[in-house]
Amino acid sequence: MAGTGLLALRTLPGPSWVRGSSPSVLSRLRNAAVVRPGFLSVAEEETLSRELDPELRRRRYEYDHWDAAIHGFRETEKSRWSEASRAILQRVQAAAFGPGQTLLSSVHVLDLEARGYIKPHVDSVKFCGATIAGLSLLSPSVMRLVHTQEPEEWLELLLEPGSLYILRGSARYDFSHEILRDEESFFGERRIPRGRRISVICRSLPEGMGPGESGQLPPAC
Numbered sequence: 001m002a003g004t005g006l007l008a009l010r011t012l013p014g015p016s017w018v019r020g021s022s023p024s025v026l027s028r029l030r031n032a033a034v035v036r037p038g039f040l041s042v043a044e045e046e047t048l049s050r051e052l053d054p055e056l057r058r059r060r061y062e063y064d065h066w067d068a069a070i071h072g073f074r075e076t077e078k079s080r081w082s083e084a085s086r087a088i089l090q091r092v093q094a095a096a097f098g099p100g101q102t103l104l105s106s107v108h109v110l111d112l113e114a115r116g117y118i119k120p121h122v123d124s125v126k127f128c129g130a131t132i133a134g135l136s137l138l139s140p141s142v143m144r145l146v147h148t149q150e151p152e153e154w155l156e157l158l159l160e161p162g163s164l165y166i167l168r169g170s171a172r173y174d175f176s177h178e179i180l181r182d183e184e185s186f187f188g189e190r191r192i193p194r195g196r197r198i199s200v201i202c203r204s205l206p207e208g209m210g211p212g213e214s215g216q217l218p219p220a221c
């Protein structure tokens with residue numbers, strides 16, 4: 001029947017910050033790819049960006065990530081935080097990670113310039129465990145997840161400033177993730193203009209690695 005696909009997409013169940021190629025992929029990943037818009041209060045967003053901005057500004061934007069996945073970025077691995085930021089990171093840990101999961105001791109802070117973007121990749125299993133949780137600051141963006149074996153299966157997450165996203169299990173292992181460049185930054189029909197975006201990313205330790213071994217990890221995962 002003509003138009004059925006479109007009708008199906010329009011009537012997909014689920015929150016308005018997650019879109020998917022089909023109802024089945026949406027329901028399969030319901031707990032594996034999660035967006036919590038407004039996770040941060042405006043004051044918390046300001047706390048984080050005020051703390052991070054001066055540290056990031058000391059660096060230059062780069063155009064070749066070691067695995068060539070990220071363009072137009074600068075980054076830092078941060079392990080010392082103000083008390084106010086530590087409280088925020090503890091909320092992230094409680095919201096995204098299970099009691100049995102240990103986190104990497106340093107948090108990945110990534111600053112993408114307005115024309116910066118992240119190409120599709122799966123975070124290395126050598127350096128990162130089952131769960132990735134990221135806070136977005138400053139600019140909205142669209143994260144696209146595509147199944148590595150069946151590329152017709154995809155999900156798009158609308159990441160507004162102040163939102164938290166969580167990728168775990170199948171969403172983390174079986175799907176690549178990317179942040180769309182400005183020219184391609186649409187959430188369905190809706191244009192999401194990209195500006196500078198800072199993300200604060202917490203990851204669990206690789207499976208089977210004890211906290212004592214995390215010192216051997218490379219600076220960025």
Ligand SMILES: O=C(O)CCC(=O)C(=O)O
Nearest residue numbers: 110118123134199201221
């Ligand atoms: O900026 C983000 O939220 C994701 C970054 C990312 O995918 C990575 O560093 O592996």
Ligand SMILES: [Fe+2]
Nearest residue numbers: 121122123177
């Ligand atoms: Fe990644």
Ligand SMILES: [Mn+2]
Nearest residue numbers: 070108220221
């Ligand atoms: Mn990385």
